[in-house]
Amino acid sequence: MEAHPANLPPVSAAPRAGIRLPGLGTGLGRGMVVLYLSLMVLLPLAAVVDESLASGLDSFWNAVSGDRSVAALKLTIVCSLIVVAINAVFGTIIAWVLVRDDFPGKGAVNALIDLPFALPTIVAGLTLLTLYGSESPIGLNVAFTRVAIVMALCFITLPFVVRSVQPLLMEMDREMEEASTSLGASGFTTFRRVIFPNLLPGIVAGVMLAFARALGEYGSLILISGNIPFETEVSSVFIRSQIETGNESGAAAVSVVLLALSVVMLIAVSLIARSGRHSKNGRLRNAVNRVISRSQMGGGP
């Protein structure tokens, strides 16, 4: 009886839950997605956390608080802080020039801003070495120093603040600035009291993303930093040397610290992007999402 066409339910019957899409309605698709994510991402990460705690919390703490790992973590965090400070200033200036200024070739400059995101990290490091390495044609050799680390991280993180601030600047109401100027405020006062507060969420979001990226950076530093323990060895390089010497639990412990720091940063950024007066039109959130996605092309964080 069921086979008789007349008894079949009309084809156009609306699906009970949302739209009928292949596989997903049956739960098979959902299962595949969860399985793929678990196999590719969750299991490996669980192995790191497990390894770091395999011999107890004490050995975890010992591995993290060892002289060399503390020196590496300190260097990584201090360099990253210096880098994001530089980024905050120059990123905002570059965004300003790209939005408010007009000059021939602006489109090309704007497109080039993303180059550090697209360039593989190993190429980024090599590129800086050709100009600022031992064969520097301008006699400026910073290779194997901490300056080189800051320089490489500045290169890698250049677009973060620019791309987070740009949409906010474009959207900003010029009338506010004009009102401020007509009421007698100087250019700097207008910037400090009117423009800066409007751009601040973008600057903060960009800075945090850049910080998260700088913390884990590896490829661009490996050739230029020299990897000298206690001198120019950042955490990611330290982790690698621990793997190579067979100290896997030590490597895993420092990895968990890095992991925790970057995950906190990422959560904080998404909270900033979601809250505040910019949430209405989602400009900052869109910008942040786009920056996160673009920032990963060439490698990183």
Place this chain on the structure above:
Amino acid sequence: MTPTAPAKWGLRGLAFGYLGLLLLAPVGMIFYKTFEHGFGPPWEAMTSPEALHAIQLTLLMVAVAVPLNTIFGVGCALLLVRRRWWGNGIIDAIINLPFAISPIVIGLSLYLLYGNDGWFGPTLTEWGFQVLFSWPGMVLASIFVSLPFVVREVVPVLQEIGTEQEQAASTLGANGWQTFWRVTLPAIRWGVAYGIVLTTARVLGEFGAVTIVSGSISGETETLPLYVAKAFEQFQEEAAYAGAIVLALLALTTLLLMSVGGRRAKVSSNPVPSVAEVPVPISNTKEGS
């Protein structure tokens, strides 16, 4: 605020100076160094057996990782946007993880899983699978690092296009696959394309994670970025620069594709009817007559 002339030139100078010293001059320099003695030496370096093998292996990474992540990405985006489920928030958070993790940590995680005393390593070795220090491990690393791109690019597009057309298709009797192929996929194609470009770029250039799992065995498990690093460390600067230029050109191509794709995406989401849509009423009248 219209800055005064000196302020304007000051800002311009700072911006160009910073960009020039940090970005343009070094990139220009590496191009100059590569082609200092003409096209011959870099061409020779890139056609050496080792370099060719590195290029082949890099392409293999792309050939496996990109399709897998694309299929997963589209499916996962559909799940996140079109289905309400308690697990969506968790999936959404996990998707972002590969972006937050240092590539070295990703490498370590696979090392711990598939290494000789790892969770799966011994069993897989027994079965005759060599994952670590071999191409399967490198593919897994490539998949891990590039997993979020397609999802991240497709989710906003799916949210934007809404469900009206899909509902119409299904009302008219289309089944799930038909709706997907005829309605949903054409609507999200630029998002998917964008995601594929980004995934490919990342897989081509991945260094940190692949370094750990590959063992970087020359002529066997060396991708192009690993080849560049090793050549430089062994003072074969010409080979290193040549490899770097190939990767840099691929990066520039990525940027170009993205700016073209971005423009196309804007055009296709434009509510004003485009030229292609104008003939529609004419064909309607033909049918009516």
